[in-house]
Amino acid sequence: MKLEITTSGEFKMVKVNGRIDTTRAVEFESAVVSLIDQGCKNLIINCFDLNYISSSGLRVFLVLQKRLSGQQGIFRLCCLQPEIQEIFDISGFSTIFQIFPTEEAALAGEK
Amino acid sequence: MDDKLQFNVKIMVVDDEVDLEPLILQKFRRQVRDGKYNFVFAHNGLEALTKLIEEPDIRLVLSDINMPEMDGLTLLTKLKELKNPWLKTVIVSAYGDMENIRTAMNRGAFDFLTKPISFDDLEITINKTLEEISIIWHRMQEHDQLISIQQDLQTAREIQLAILPKTYPPFPERHEFDIYASMIAAKEVGGDFFDFFMIDNERLGFVIGDVSGKGVPAAIFMAVSRTLIRATGLKGISTKDCMGYVNKLLCNESVSCMFVTVFYGILNTLTGEVEYVNAGHNPPYRLTGGQIEKVEMTGGTILGCLEDFSYQSKRLTLNPGDMLFLYTDGINEAFNAADEQFGDDRLEHFLADSHEKSPEEAVKGCIDAVTGFAGDVAQSDDMTLLAIRYNGRS
Known part of the structure; x- marks a missing residue:
């Protein structure tokens, strides 16, 4: 797993590359939570290069959403590959998270 | 010092x-x-x-x-x-x-x-x-502490296995159905579970679940989830009310956003009708008339996350000879040395050949297929399977 962090206006954009399995979920959580600790309020996770996510990884998304919504921040996901989208659909995460097809749509908040 | x-x-x-x-x-x-x-x-x-x-x-x-x-x-x-x-x-x-x-x-x-x-x-x-x-x-x-933790883990493993049903056949006097299930944890203890219980003389409750993560935190959450579902399910209320109630309780218990995906069904052993809720779990398969089909989703989300979520149930009717095959993602998401997943295709291929198998043969055969596929690659997630064949009214 690799993370590429960029800034786009009010948003921090985190591009995840590879797999978020149980072991990497811990690294992923601490990396993104430290972004929030540093003051990031609006976060977009770009999942274009995310090819696997375990339930521990999904849990981290819940943690991030909870953290940010607790401080009136914004948490959005974009560019999910079909296999990842399927996991989100099965688990009902699609209804829990704001998911957008492109970065532009995620930045604008318009599906 | x-x-x-x-x-x-x-x-x-x-x-x-x-x-x-x-x-x-x-x-x-x-x-x-x-x-x-x-x-x-x-x-x-x-x-x-x-x-x-x-x-x-x-x-x-x-x-x-x-x-x-x-x-x-x-x-x-x-x-x-x-x-x-x-x-x-x-x-x-x-x-x-x-x-x-x-x-x-x-x-x-x-x-x-x-x-x-x-x-x-x-x-x-x-x-x-x-x-x-x-x-x-x-x-x-x-070093001594480590040894002691390992001993505790071993005890925890025994406790965990002890709370899952383990005697087969579990209801020897019931001939309307056969049931078999197995859980293989990736670590000493796991976050998967299954359960089944007679709600009354006619209805069998059955459940499979997968807690986020694994190891000790998942095992504790698993034990809580399994116990809540059984205690609530035994009251005989509908699957959607049961899931709604357990979800509320788990939302109060859930720390650091742990959650559990659950499929809970109630089989009417007289009619073969199954009322069920899928709370964010992989859809089970139904083996019927030489075909395999995924059991329709019910639009439910994971338990332990959205407190006011309203779960909906669906119904299907098993014909005599039909089998329901429930599994957790440790099965289809098992990796081999070439980094390929076992995947839905291999699972479906296995099931296509399983129409004549008993639930026990199907469960054991599937585990063999997955472990054979994974080879020397260490098991990365808990694997759980539950299969029920409806035999019709006896």
């Missing part, structure tokens, strides 16, 4: 010169008075060994080389045989006696001093040695 090593450290001085005893006590009278050091004296190697047996809390031996009965070098060899990792020896030799010093070091002495003894140097050497002993002491304690 550990309390036991900071205060009243027992140091044994072994020397045949009787004058040394009052000299040491005089030089270190402050440390002895403050309770920092506690000196014990022996006058040859044999006496030293006896003292060590009588006073096993001696941590440091300060020994001369040339002594009657048993000399310091022989004593070193004997001390080594005690295999006490936090007993260290400092040797005192004549100035320039490099040959004996080398022999002593090779026999496991921690350090050496030369005569005439400089008491400042002696104190530095004692403190340095005690620090080393302290490090070893802590390492040993950590």
Whole structure:
């Protein structure tokens, strides 16, 4: 797993590359939570290069959403590959998270 | 430093010169008075060994080389045989006696001093040695703790397996259905579970679940989830009310956003009708009339996350001979050495050949197929399977 962090206006954009399995979920959580600790309020996770996510990884998304919504921040996901989208659909995460097809749509908040 | 090593450290001085005893006590009278050091004296190697047996809390031996009965070098060899990792020896030799010093070091002495003894140097050497002993002491304690945690994990594993149904057939007097299930944890304990219970004379409740993550946190959450579902399910309420109620309770219990995906169904053994809720779990398969099909989703999300979520149920009717096959994602998401997933395709391929299998054969066969596929790759997630065949009214 690799993370590429960029800034786009009010948003921090985190591009995840590879797999978020149980072991990497811990690294992923601490990396993104430290972004929030540093003051990031609006976060977009770009999942274009995310090819696997375990339930521990999904849990981290819940943690991030909870953290940010607790401080009136914004948490959005974009560019999910079909296999990842399927996991989100099965688990009902699609209804829990704001998911957008492109970065532009995620930045604008318009599906 | 550990309390036991900071205060009243027992140091044994072994020397045949009787004058040394009052000299040491005089030089270190402050440390002895403050309770920092506690000196014990022996006058040859044999006496030293006896003292060590009588006073096993001696941590440091300060020994001369040339002594009657048993000399310091022989004593070193004997001390080594005690295999006490936090007993260290400092040797005192004549100035320039490099040959004996080398022999002593090779026999496991921690350090050496030369005569005439400089008491400042002696104190530095004692403190340095005690620090080393302290490090070893802590390492040993950590090691013991690790062993104890491993034993706890083993006990936890036994408890976890004990709360899952394990006697088959579970309802030998029921001929309307056959049921079999198995959970294989990736670590000592797992976050997957399954359960089944007769709600009344006609209805069988069955459930499969997968808690986020694995290991001890998942295992505790698993035990809570499984118990809540069983206790609620046994009241005989509908699957959607059961899931709604358990979800509310889990939302209150859920720390750090743990959640559980669950499929809960109730089979009417008279009619073959199944009422079910899928709360974010992989859709089970139904094997019917030579076909395999995924059981329709019910739009439910995971339990333990959205407190006010309203779960909806659906119904399907099993024909005699139909089988329901429930699984967790440790099955289809098992990886092999080439980093390929077992995947839905292989699972469906396996099931396509399973119409004639009993639930037990299907479950065991599927586990064999997945472990055969994964080969030497360590199991990364818990694997759980539950299969029910409806035989019709008997």
